[in-house]
Amino acid sequence: xxxxxxxxxxxxxxxxxxxxxxxxxxxxxxxxxxxxxxxxxxxxxxxxxxxxxxxxxxxxxxxxxxxxxxxxxxxxxxxxxxxxxxxxxxxxxxxxxxxxxxxxxxxxxxxxxxx
Amino acid sequence: xxxxxxxxxxxxxxxxxxxxxxxxxxxxxxxxxxxxxxxxxxxxxxxxxxxxxxxxxxxxxxxxxxxxxxxxxxxxxxxxxxxxxxxxxxxxxxxxxxxxxxxxxxxxxxxxxxxxxxxxxxxxxxxxxxxxxxxxxxxxxxxxxxxxxxxxxxxxxxxxxxxxxxxxxxxxxxxxxxxxxxxxxxxxxxxxxxxxxxxxxxxxxxxxxxxxxxxxxxxxxxxxxxxxxxxxxxxxxxxxxxxxxxxxxxxxxxxxxxxxxxxxxxxxxxxxxxxxxxxxxxxxxxxxxxxxxxxxxxxxxxxxxxxxxxxxxxxxxxxxxxxxxxxxxxxxxxxxxxxxxxxxxxxxxxxxxxxxxxxxxxxxxxxxxxxxxxxxxxxxxxxxxxxxxxxxxxxxxxxxxxxxxxxxxxxxxxxxxxxxxxxxxxxxxxxxxxxxxxxxxxxxxxxxxxxxxxxxxxxxxxxxx
Numbered sequence: 001x002x003x004x005x006x007x008x009x010x011x012x013x014x015x016x017x018x019x020x021x022x023x024x025x026x027x028x029x030x031x032x033x034x035x036x037x038x039x040x041x042x043x044x045x046x047x048x049x050x051x052x053x054x055x056x057x058x059x060x061x062x063x064x065x066x067x068x069x070x071x072x073x074x075x076x077x078x079x080x081x082x083x084x085x086x087x088x089x090x091x092x093x094x095x096x097x098x099x100x101x102x103x104x105x106x107x108x109x110x111x112x113x114x115x
Numbered sequence: 116x117x118x119x120x121x122x123x124x125x126x127x128x129x130x131x132x133x134x135x136x137x138x139x140x141x142x143x144x145x146x147x148x149x150x151x152x153x154x155x156x157x158x159x160x161x162x163x164x165x166x167x168x169x170x171x172x173x174x175x176x177x178x179x180x181x182x183x184x185x186x187x188x189x190x191x192x193x194x195x196x197x198x199x200x201x202x203x204x205x206x207x208x209x210x211x212x213x214x215x216x217x218x219x220x221x222x223x224x225x226x227x228x229x230x231x232x233x234x235x236x237x238x239x240x241x242x243x244x245x246x247x248x249x250x251x252x253x254x255x256x257x258x259x260x261x262x263x264x265x266x267x268x269x270x271x272x273x274x275x276x277x278x279x280x281x282x283x284x285x286x287x288x289x290x291x292x293x294x295x296x297x298x299x300x301x302x303x304x305x306x307x308x309x310x311x312x313x314x315x316x317x318x319x320x321x322x323x324x325x326x327x328x329x330x331x332x333x334x335x336x337x338x339x340x341x342x343x344x345x346x347x348x349x350x351x352x353x354x355x356x357x358x359x360x361x362x363x364x365x366x367x368x369x370x371x372x373x374x375x376x377x378x379x380x381x382x383x384x385x386x387x388x389x390x391x392x393x394x395x396x397x398x399x400x401x402x403x404x405x406x407x408x409x410x411x412x413x414x415x416x417x418x419x420x421x422x423x424x425x426x427x428x429x430x431x432x433x434x435x436x437x438x439x440x441x442x443x444x445x446x447x448x449x450x451x452x453x454x455x456x457x458x459x460x461x462x463x464x465x466x467x468x469x470x471x472x473x474x475x476x477x478x479x480x481x482x483x484x485x486x487x488x489x490x491x492x493x494x495x496x497x498x499x500x501x502x503x504x505x506x507x508x509x510x511x512x513x514x515x516x517x518x519x520x521x522x523x524x525x526x527x528x529x530x531x532x533x534x535x536x537x538x539x540x541x542x543x544x545x546x547x548x549x550x551x552x553x554x555x556x557x558x559x560x561x562x563x564x565x566x567x568x569x570x571x572x573x574x575x576x577x578x579x580x
Contacts, residue, residue, distance in 0.1 A: 026152070032156070
């Protein structure tokens with residue numbers, strides 16, 4: 001089933017921060033991991049990921065560092081900063097509230113107190 | 116595996132969309148790594164190399180689009196607040212010098228001198244800011260070697276002074292006096308050049324530390340020597356703790372900390388009598404009123420009679436001193452500007468000034484901690500250490516916690532063309548690390564500045580008749 005891309009747009013920051021929660025990752029690894037975790041429902045584009053990562057780093061939400069492991073070229077890893085972790089918790093709560101509200105509407109429920 | 120030409124072209128094209136040239140190498144490198152990772156993953160899935168490379172390019176997208184999106188993120192950051200704080204301190208210094216000059220002297224010599232000093236100082240600041248600190252890294256070794264060789268030669272100059280071309284007398288003391296605040300920065304440049312030089316690197320660092328200390332002894336001011344030793348030791352230990360010399364963090368820390376600690380113990384043991392005497396003067400300056408205690412008594416009287424806001428009174432010794440010097444002598448204006456500030460304007464003025472400088476140093480330090488390259492860290496820490504120790508030494512002297520005159524300046528505030536010039540130059544390098552430090556990496560510094568490729572296109576055409 002094809003998915004409306006605009007549904008992803010508003011939550012990309014949260015998804016990227018969530019990917020980094022618990023494990024430091026490099027750019028390509030994040031694209032792969034997101035595709036894997038979402039059963040290939042989300043395909044993050046390079047042109048979206050890197051500007052987002054750089055702007056998150058600018059806001060001190062994530063920290064980058066270079067690591068020379070087994071790859072031919074040293075990779076730039078991203079680490080979730082404390083500030084980023086706090087924002088992620090906020091975004092997760094927001095998302096839970098939002099999806100719950102959308103679910104209620106879709107199930108046809110209404111507010112009992114309304115006139 | 117060989118890097119395909121198409122990959123480098125793709126990454127370069129994307130990076131060239133960034134208007135901020137300093138950020139280009141970082142972006143280019145990251146995109147290249149991304150393309151390689153993607154290609155390798157495709158090959159692991161069974162594709163051949165050429166097809167995987169082509170597919171990797173296709174999946175990555177349009178380089179112009181990626182570059183344009185990254186261009187919106189990357190902009191040089193002007194540390195406006197730090198500029199403003201430094202300007203405020205400098206203007207406060209100018210206003211205070213003008214106030215003292217117009218009140219105590221017929222000619223406003225000091226105020227004119229101070230404002231003239233601020234002009235080349237501002238030029239030095241802007242030059243260092245726009246040329247940026249990577250300039251120091253590119254020529255680190257020759258710069259450090261020439262500078263330390265020059266220090267050795269300057270130390271050999273005759274004491275007092277010498278005649279230049281028979282008619283011009285050059286005072287060695289005045290010539291060399293302003294240099295010490297610059298020494299930690301040059302030591303940082305040297306340390307940067309000694310990356311991975313192992314045992315020889317540690318040895319060379321100690322040799323240059325010794326050269327700087329000998330120079331400070333020659334100038335001479337013991338406070339200069341003390342603040343220099345503190346700054347250089349901190350930089351050396353910082354490098355050792357990062358394994359900068361390539362011997363391993365633990366061994367390097369041991370190799371640097373032990374000799375430095377031994378030096379401190381040696382100085383404390385040898386100078387125990389001198390330190391005890393200085394302490395005695397601080398605790399009871401009146402017992403030494405005919406000698407070194409006189410200055411402490413005069414300054415302390417001025418501080419004790421100062422008000423919170425507005426001009427304060429004088430005591431018996433300070434009244435005599437002021438009468439003798441018809442106000443406050445030139446030497447005092449340079450060496451005890453903060454005491455004079457408290458005496459003339461009140462404690463509030465000093466509190467405001469110290470708060471401004473503290474804010475500048477704390478803000479700068481918090482931002483410098485985020486630097487990625489070792490060069491940016493070394494340069495910024497050396498300048499911050501230099502400013503902090505200068506200010507602390509000056510403040511301690513003027514609050515009579517140390518009974519000797521400070522050889523250094525209160526950064527940006529005190530009178531003196533050399534100190535203003537050198538401090539502004541250092542500030543320029545410090546601010547440049549905050550402007551471009553987030554995108555500069557040590558390997559880019561070694562590679563040199565980013566220059567747009569100039570392509571000469573020649574085309575021939577002819578029309579057949």
